[in-house]
Amino acid sequence: MSETANEANPEQSLEEAARAQSLMPLWSIYHNIMSTEPKPACSAAHWRYNEIKPLLTRTAREVDPSEAERRVLLLHNPGLKTPFATHTLGCGLQILLGGEIEGKHRHTPSALRLVIEGDGGYTTTDGERMWMKPGDVITTPSWTWHDHGKVTDGEMIWLDGIDVPLINHLHLNFTEYGLQDQRQELTVADEDSHYRYGSGLAPLSGVPVRPFSPIYYYPYSRTREILGALAREGEWDTCHALKMRLTNPLTGGNFMPTIAGFMQLLPSGFSSAPVRSTDAAIYSVVEGTGKVSIGDECFSFNQHDVFVTPNWTDIRFDCEQETVLFSYSDRAMQENLSLWRERRGDV
Amino acid sequence: MSETANEANPEQSLEEAARAQSLMPLWSIYHNIMSTEPKPACSAAHWRYNEIKPLLTRTAREVDPSEAERRVLLLHNPGLKTPFATHTLGCGLQILLGGEIEGKHRHTPSALRLVIEGDGGYTTTDGERMWMKPGDVITTPSWTWHDHGKVTDGEMIWLDGIDVPLINHLHLNFTEYGLQDQRQELTVADEDSHYRYGSGLAPLSGVPVRPFSPIYYYPYSRTREILGALAREGEWDTCHALKMRLTNPLTGGNFMPTIAGFMQLLPSGFSSAPVRSTDAAIYSVVEGTGKVSIGDECFSFNQHDVFVTPNWTDIRFDCEQETVLFSYSDRAMQENLSLWRERRGDV
Amino acid sequence: MSETANEANPEQSLEEAARAQSLMPLWSIYHNIMSTEPKPACSAAHWRYNEIKPLLTRTAREVDPSEAERRVLLLHNPGLKTPFATHTLGCGLQILLGGEIEGKHRHTPSALRLVIEGDGGYTTTDGERMWMKPGDVITTPSWTWHDHGKVTDGEMIWLDGIDVPLINHLHLNFTEYGLQDQRQELTVADEDSHYRYGSGLAPLSGVPVRPFSPIYYYPYSRTREILGALAREGEWDTCHALKMRLTNPLTGGNFMPTIAGFMQLLPSGFSSAPVRSTDAAIYSVVEGTGKVSIGDECFSFNQHDVFVTPNWTDIRFDCEQETVLFSYSDRAMQENLSLWRERRGDV
Amino acid sequence: MSETANEANPEQSLEEAARAQSLMPLWSIYHNIMSTEPKPACSAAHWRYNEIKPLLTRTAREVDPSEAERRVLLLHNPGLKTPFATHTLGCGLQILLGGEIEGKHRHTPSALRLVIEGDGGYTTTDGERMWMKPGDVITTPSWTWHDHGKVTDGEMIWLDGIDVPLINHLHLNFTEYGLQDQRQELTVADEDSHYRYGSGLAPLSGVPVRPFSPIYYYPYSRTREILGALAREGEWDTCHALKMRLTNPLTGGNFMPTIAGFMQLLPSGFSSAPVRSTDAAIYSVVEGTGKVSIGDECFSFNQHDVFVTPNWTDIRFDCEQETVLFSYSDRAMQENLSLWRERRGDV
Ligand SMILES: [Fe+2]
Ligand SMILES: [Fe+2]
Ligand SMILES: [Fe+2]
Ligand SMILES: [Fe+2]
Ligand SMILES: [Fe+2]
């Protein structure tokens, strides 16, 4: 790089000479860049819903409706400098009031919503409107247009999951906005994809070739019925009890290429064996209460609480009552790169 | 082949000389073996359920319960020498009485059942018992163990679809029997696969690698709900109205590799544009009445009737009332070989 | 079906009554249509090249050049009524003289050519001309335009493999012809696909989505080099010695969806363990001599001889010298339907 | 999080109250985390081989042979704090002397080698030894054992490409070492995979299910023959001239799941249209000389020089003579996540 590189000063050490040419000796840093196994990238963390809720209500009051679309409190992992839940995923709690909308837009980050409380709210993804009920999971995959709104009075609160930290680190963030406060045109009936693709059937033709699930809507009524039916079989994985993946029924893969989503039922009295995996995850408590041990820390959780389990850290559950957990992580990304690993403590 | 081939008689014609060596001149038969387009392999045909039913009842009376497993009337296409519905697929109507069972067995032919009438019957496939209700579709894919039974009094009638003619022509028929009247051990809860794989979720691990859908049970209660929801959108394909494929949610493909299954809703007053495809199909009327034109023939059909549409023959529907048709064909096989074609009359 | 079905004669037997309505009792024929395992569909057979060659030469003399495209002697398996090599595949030996051409056409049957003798001949598939040298394998997959010609004097002989019996049984034969004696326009350089896709590289874009290998040309110079290199490792499968599949490098699957092709090297002195599989195969001897046992029969083969091994019949090889066999079968079709099986005699 | 969160000070601003609970208001940072399009993550950079070579020679002299395995000079992109070539990929130049070895080890980062100069060196990957000749590309995919050595006198120099920055950012780095200076046992013949999988053939069975190409060796002799053959067709992409991907012949995908590799020929006198893509790339000049414009910068390159093109930055080439470039990038990762984009300046 340097114009004078060839005339290197013979008194320069090799390392100085290298650095002068934008070269770095590997032997001096090898052990900094390779590791026997990964370290956790962030901290274990726990947010109590009864502490967050008052702030959300205050947010709805103080932040102008014209900014409703950004009226989100991001869960900022204490182990990270950036305001995200893990090193690859963000998690926010959003509040929308009656009559408010969030105008249509799209971005390369993929997102999901888990509905916490309220009624009369909808998300429209790619021309399909979905009415949000507690426990529902709704996706807005990469580069799909989406907008939200609420047609009834009162507060609606949901959890937003998004892969912004991952996408930004990779320098892949593209965003496009519609006109101010613009809703999408509805091109199919409400919850169309849930019926069209969601139960073992599919259309003869016109199936779009997309890298994500054609289903944008995983209603809790159906998810809970499935968890209940399988729970009656009484076969529990020692680490995960009953844990199901949200899938793309056209491929059997995860519902989005970067984010995996899970619905998990832990029976009353369940005490799990420890397990760690290479993905850090964000959990939201849909039903029940219990305790989670994450490495050396332990949290008691109640409904709607959120907690984060860092990568490559043992986790364990103890549930007093039947508990349903939604979680999401970058396991989809890791599986697509063939890098995901799990180490079970029961073997 | 012939020991004296080298001493061919010079007075022999070329053709005689060739035949003497098990050789056949192509130029003399070329136009017999190549064609601009295929001819129908079988006839259009229609069986009225009100004519078949009395025979089934008589069958139940006259055929010994020890032969219950074969107490099937095969629909013999008048255009075929072999007793099958099309050149590649068989169709039978089977009757089972209270207390009867069909012992466990398996075969390389793939099969499906469409339930017509009755209650208290079950099919067990691969350790999973499914309770048969009218309109349900249940599969027994290639080489899966299966058995049937009926625990309540009265008659149970179902339609059996099977690819025996295809498999036999290809000389691929393997069959294995359990002990006399042996039921399978149940290894999962009833209808497990419907819950485990049937609605956008899938287990984290333990998913078997199989060439067919992990779902063995497509209950009509769910299918009808889906057809109803999509029908309310009121968008009708001019040839097919609303026609859905039974799928493998791990791949998006057909539920079995040789047989495709379809559930189709035609709205009241629907009159379709003609369409032909390279697969011959067997239709069973789940709900409704109407007329089908198949080439030059026309049949009026009622509930539970069966009709066959030959390959590469135009078909058209006229429905007086909302009609639901189940159909199956070898389109799955043709798609797996990249040979399926359709010619629509609306373009 | 019968108009009088409802007035069934009470004195009719059940079977008569059923037949009168185009119904066939399964219990009377069950054992005719199901089998514990398949029977061979055709006979073992052997054609000596030194017996066929004189007939081919006579064919070239007696059959008009305007019919050159059909100047093929089909190997008619003595166990079949139709003039084919197996129940699903045809095999012909074709002779072309200098200056002759076979005009462009296409058909749904898939075909391959193995070059036997001569020079200056070409096949053009999909705009790509390939110069035929002994041992080369050239494909004309389903519905690809193709034409042949010979620009030098003398005879050119090749083996034609085609899936006409399979396609015709399935009633899927479509054929289209160009104008009389029309050659295709060449759209790429000669043997383009061999370079573009044939060695671990592929273009960045413009890769056609096709159900068959983008490579139409598997030159023997390369195949032989590969067989030689792997043979030097001296690891021999007890049944197959060293047997390689011709593949589609975009999927890892077989080069065509209905026909699989194989190149196999048996070392000098090799005596194989018996093996049977569900596919009947046609073998052509590219190099060497040996003996093949097929069920109860045994043939001694020389270079360019052809023999057929029926399905589900044990075969064994004994080779005096290093031998290279090309073979093809419908194993690709059977694998695409997940029905192919092998039973090895060495376990 | 805070024990006193519920007793929030009413005088605290909303933002202060949120931060006290590890919550971050999105509305205050939204425009910092979303962008209309990505910015370059690193700088354009160019390293001249004639400047690097003397340092490598000095390195061989001054760094102890026992550290030979780390005797690498990493190209440190001036736009990055970490000593890597791009934000996701590292690039080093390694020198090995006669008799030296680098003992066996494996790691989750994937790596490749492009051979620059010298003879008698080998890389062994997964039991297969490959003799390194200039222009050869050799892979050591994620978690495959590998070791290197040199059996002749003199210097051997190669370029190491590795995805350490990506893997480390994702906290997925696992590494395992063999005993000191341990070579792998050779389990197949040298360059086995090149023959076994590299040319349109594949074994009948025993094909390992791996997420990367079974070919570890892309010899330049073959690559150059292919580039030459396709170059004679004279069809040049206006942006890329003739650019080929190193593939996995079992899937048609990239040779490794995180790194894509390319071999590209630019004809004499070629002047390309600008093009940008979301992947930053590292180029090594295998043959020829020319100029590359990268955004506002322009570099004149000679054989063996290395240059880096940042993501989402227009690049253009002007070549005086026929030039062959090897390049690699994280495009494979981006394609596996369905996030790769290109914007061509010629449309
Ligand atoms: Fe939003
Ligand atoms: Fe958004
Ligand atoms: Fe049965
Ligand atoms: Fe059966
Ligand atoms: Fe031909």
Ligand SMILES: [Fe+2]
């Ligand atoms: Fe042809």
Ligand SMILES: [Fe+2]
């Ligand atoms: Fe290395």
Ligand SMILES: [Fe+2]
């Ligand atoms: Fe390494």
